[in-house]
Amino acid sequence: MGLLHGGPTTSAAVLLSALVVSLNTAGPFAQSARPLGSQGAGTDAPRCSALAAMDFESVPGAPTRVASARIVDVPAPDANTPQAGPTAVLAASAIKQYCQVLGYVAPQNRFELRLPLPSQWNQKFHLRACAGFCGAVNGTACNPSLARGYASITGNGGHDGGSDFDGVWAANSPNLQEDFAWRHNHVITLAGKAITTKFYGRPIARSYMSGCSKGGHAVLMEAQRFPEDFDGLMPIAPVCDFVGRVMAAAWWAQAVNDGERGSVLNRTATETVQQSVLARCGAQAGVEEGLVTDPLSCEWKPEMVACGSTNADSACLTPRQVEAVKRMMSPAVNSKGQVVYAYPDIPGTATDWTDWHYPGSATADAPSAYTNFILHDQFLRFMADPIVRQGVDPLRFDFDRDPRSLARATKLYNATSFDLRAFKARGGKMLMWHGLSDAAIMATSSIGYYEGVKKLMGGRAQTQDFFRLFLIPGVHHCAGGPGLTEFDALTLLENWVEKGQPPDVMMASRMTNGVTDRTRPIFPYPVLARYSGSGNPKEASSYVAFDPVRK
Numbered sequence: 001m002g003l004l005h006g007g008p009t010t011s012a013a014v015l016l017s018a019l020v021v022s023l024n025t026a027g028p029f030a031q032s033a034r035p036l037g038s039q040g041a042g043t044d045a046p047r048c049s050a051l052a053a054m055d056f057e058s059v060p061g062a063p064t065r066v067a068s069a070r071i072v073d074v075p076a077p078d079a080n081t082p083q084a085g086p087t088a089v090l091a092a093s094a095i096k097q098y099c100q101v102l103g104y105v106a107p108q109n110r111f112e113l114r115l116p117l118p119s120q121w122n123q124k125f126h127l128r129a130c131a132g133f134c135g136a137v138n139g140t141a142c143n144p145s146l147a148r149g150y151a152s153i154t155g156n157g158g159h160d161g162g163s164d165f166d167g168v169w170a171a172n173s174p175n176l177q178e179d180f181a182w183r184h185n186h187v188i189t190l191a192g193k194a195i196t197t198k199f200y201g202r203p204i205a206r207s208y209m210s211g212c213s214k215g216g217h218a219v220l221m222e223a224q225r226f227p228e229d230f231d232g233l234m235p236i237a238p239v240c241d242f243v244g245r246v247m248a249a250a251w252w253a254q255a256v257n258d259g260e261r262g263s264v265l266n267r268t269a270t271e272t273v274q275q276s277v278l279a280r281c282g283a284q285a286g287v288e289e290g291l292v293t294d295p296l297s298c299e300w301k302p303e304m305v306a307c308g309s310t311n312a313d314s315a316c317l318t319p320r321q322v323e324a325v326k327r328m329m330s331p332a333v334n335s336k337g338q339v340v341y342a343y344p345d346i347p348g349t350a351t352d353w354t355d356w357h358y359p360g361s362a363t364a365d366a367p368s369a370y371t372n373f374i375l376h377d378q379f380l381r382f383m384a385d386p387i388v389r390q391g392v393d394p395l396r397f398d399f400d401r402d403p404r405s406l407a408r409a410t411k412l413y414n415a416t417s418f419d420l421r422a423f424k425a426r427g428g429k430m431l432m433w434h435g436l437s438d439a440a441i442m443a444t445s446s447i448g449y450y451e452g453v454k455k456l457m458g459g460r461a462q463t464q465d466f467f468r469l470f471l472i473p474g475v476h477h478c479a480g481g482p483g484l485t486e487f488d489a490l491t492l493l494e495n496w497v498e499k500g501q502p503p504d505v506m507m508a509s510r511m512t513n514g515v516t517d518r519t520r521p522i523f524p525y526p527v528l529a530r531y532s533g534s535g536n537p538k539e540a541s542s543y544v545a546f547d548p549v550r551k
Contacts, residue, residue, distance in 0.1 A: 045071045048199070051195060052068055054066065056194055061187065064191040064195075071098070072099075074091055075087075076091055086143035087143065099114070099117070099199065100139070101115065107176075108156070109188055110155060111192065112154055113192050115195075116149050122150060124151070124204065124205060124206045125204045125206070127192065127211075128209075128210055129155075129215035130215060131211065133161060133164070133167060133375075136163075138154060155188045157214075165371065165379075167383045169382075182221045182415075189222075206497060208234070209229070209233050209234070210234035211235065216235035216239065217239045217242055219235035223428070224417045231427070233431075234433075237435060237440070237441050238441070239445075240445060241343075244341040245341065245445075246375065246376055247332060247399070251340075255324045256324045256357050264320050264321050265357050267354065272315050274348075277292060280299070281295075281300060285529055286531035291473040293436070300347045302326055305317050328357070330344050334403075335399070349442070351482055352440070355370055356372055383409070385409070418452035431496065431503060434470075435476055438477045439477065464524060468502070469525040470489070470506050472508060473520075486516075504523070506523075507540055517538065518539070519539055521545075526548060527545050530545075
């Protein structure tokens with residue numbers, strides 16, 4: 001989940017797509033970095049390499065070692081490079097060289113910092129948080145903000161590990177667990193800022209952070225624990241209740257269990273569900289859009305497509321599949337009906353079920369190789385306790401007994417505090433967005449977090465003057481999906497922080513083969529977009545704001 005991020009084989013591509021979507025290169029994005037001038041260009045290489053010999057051991061709270069520092073030429077994209085990907089975004093920008101700094105903060109908090117040359121720095125700093133269970137430094141994640149002229153940093157989550165949801169790195173290592181849970185991004189921020197100011201000889205004017213899923217969780221951790229670190233924060237589909245979502249993974253794995261440690265769901269079943277949902281709720285904005293735009297008001301049940309047969313290849317659900325989807329769409333509870341995790345699956349997410357609820361490429365040797373099963377197993381086995389936990393099996397997780405055994409993990413990992421008063425008081429702004437077709441972390445969990453903050457702050461006005469939530473129809477976990485996948489969230493956040501312009505609307509679009517075929521406004525939650533009754537329904541100007549709370 002970007003926990004959580006994309007499925008076992010697609011997560012890296014999904015997360016990089018999310019980064020590019022959020023830091024869209026259109027308009028001011030591409031104009032931020034100034035063209036490279038000749039003055040001082042000859043000193044850039046020695047200025048960069050000198051960082052490797054400098055002493056950053058005394059950075060307060062973040063003893064840092066720079067392992068290497070060198071000038072890197074931005075390569076031209078080859079024929080196989082995705083046009084909208086981070087490599088192409090950087091290649092199309094004015095940035096043609098940057099200073100690449102590799103280093104670490106004790107004990108294992110590795111990072112990569114990409115510094116535009118001094119003549120192109122916009123005097124801003126950006127951290128892109130890693131996702132999933134992290135475990136590696138993906139410097140490409142720096143590219144979209146680097147293309148704007150940012151000093152851009154990313155890290156490994158405080159440890160080296162395998163891909164996606166490998167938890168072995170945490171075995172018998174409570175210090176690494178703590179870094180992953182909340183410390184890592186803070187200390188690499190301290191290190192990155194110290195190196196940045198040393199390189200440029202000027203202060204940082206503004207600092208921003210973004211991340212999806214576990215990366216979004218990291219953004220919230222910064223707001224809650226270290227409110228002075230950043231001026232603008234962008235949590236994307238954050239897994240606020242980290243441990244609750246891990247328990248939900250077992251709930252969903254048990255729901256879809258086929259009796260042989262595989263899943264009763266498949267692509268045909270999910271397509272059947274999606275078609276039925278859209279037939280009932282695909283025109284919620286007042287015109288047929290083929291998107292669920294208000295899932296909480298969509299009254300759909302899996303029984304509506306029950307076929308009563310055992311043929312899973314027909315356009316209906318078998319009794320066992322109906323039972324599975326019913327449980328997926330119910331909160332995780334114990335035998336007394338007490339809620340363990342309050343955010344079940346919602347209508348409109350079926351296009352994102354692959355890899356989360358059934359393996360995209362199941363094999364006889366690995367029938368349970370789908371993400372919910374894997375992440376629950378790895379987290380409970382290696383990450384929940386100071387020592388390795390024995391006897392872990394997602395299909396036998398006891399919702400009466402086992403949640404009590406996760407008290408330590410809940411305190412360590414969860415980013416569920418609603419108290420953002422210190423962040424607001426220092427002038428911070430937060431723009432959160434979440435795709436309504438996200439099957440990894442339901443958008444309702446972000447609604448729940450927003451509502452909790454609103455209650456603590458004393459109302460909508462007191463919340464929306466620093467924190468706004470945008471729910472994007474048809475967007476999967478972090479990126480992609482059948483909906484409005486193109487938008488520029490960072491420019492909205494920058495304008496809010498730097499110009500005092502609140503984001504009253506986010507303009508989103510859908511592109512096919514590089515051509516925009518529809519646009520639509522997205523208003524801050526709880527306001528919805530409704531078709532005005534006239535005009536082209538594929539154009540944003542045909543929609544008006546509708547506030548269901550203030551009818």
